[in-house]
Amino acid sequence: MSCGSEYASQLRSRGFRMTPQRMAILHVLHHAGTHLSPGEIYRRARRELPGITEPTVYRTLEFLVENSLVQPSHSGNGHFTYQIAGRDHHHIICRACGNEIEVDHSLLENLYQILEKASGFRNINSHLTFLGVCPSCGTS
Amino acid sequence: MSCGSEYASQLRSRGFRMTPQRMAILHVLHHAGTHLSPGEIYRRARRELPGITEPTVYRTLEFLVENSLVQPSHSGNGHFTYQIAGRDHHHIICRACGNEIEVDHSLLENLYQILEKASGFRNINSHLTFLGVCPSCGTS
């Protein structure tokens, strides 16, 4: 709960409220160290706050993403996975074994500028997931 | 159906079969001109093949992706969307209005090489979806 008040004031300053449900989910993500699926988040949050419901978890995650406290990323299979917002990074998942590594955002910064210039879009900031074949699965 | 036999032989040469269900889905995607959600594909395919079922649509899409006849991409909300495989491109979706444009893959080619060199992964070929703010929604 050390970080709770930090999150709380971030939300309050934008006119939102801190609730036990949001705390529980933030706590789960804060201590997970990696991204989790909504189902897994629900299961863990329930340990801290037994009454929490699934719809609340889904809505809360969406809310926290909109407020930049949580970062969504794509799992290989087309679903979202969530982690606490922090250092900007991306993922590469091995198409063969599912193994996954992080890529620092600095490698992509250049591309983002090119994209913004070419498209006219501004403020591009997606978290990306690449699929490839990892060194140990590489055949040829 | 002009293109059907083309697809059929591609599958048969790999030991798979061409079926009315696969034909219907390929036909839908071939004529859509854009990416569609599984639900929308199901609805349209049913017009061509009334008996087709939802599980078949989901399984077929996954199958066609694995065989590179269909290209999956992420919609802004975390779900998959599908289109006929063809010219390599990516998407930028406006976070505000949902408007969406295509970006040619050539802009990213450089990045892919950098990523492969930096990570040791090979054969990186994801279709990417970026989120940004489009020119007409840009405020400041």
Place this chain on the structure above:
DNA sequence: TTAGTTATTGCAAAAACTTGCAATAAGGAG
């Protein structure tokens, strides 16, 4: 501290997606 406003939650039901398994039918062999 209390009362009021309204953001947020839980409930219930729907929609979207997945899975296992028996029945079917595509395509090759004879």
Place this chain on the structure above:
DNA sequence: CTCCTTATTGCAAGTTTTTGCAATAACTAA
């Protein structure tokens, strides 16, 4: 053309995700 093998489908039931709405409770202001 007919039979056989087995890839593929449909069915039925499960899980996951979404939605609407009434009840609740966080925060603000007095």
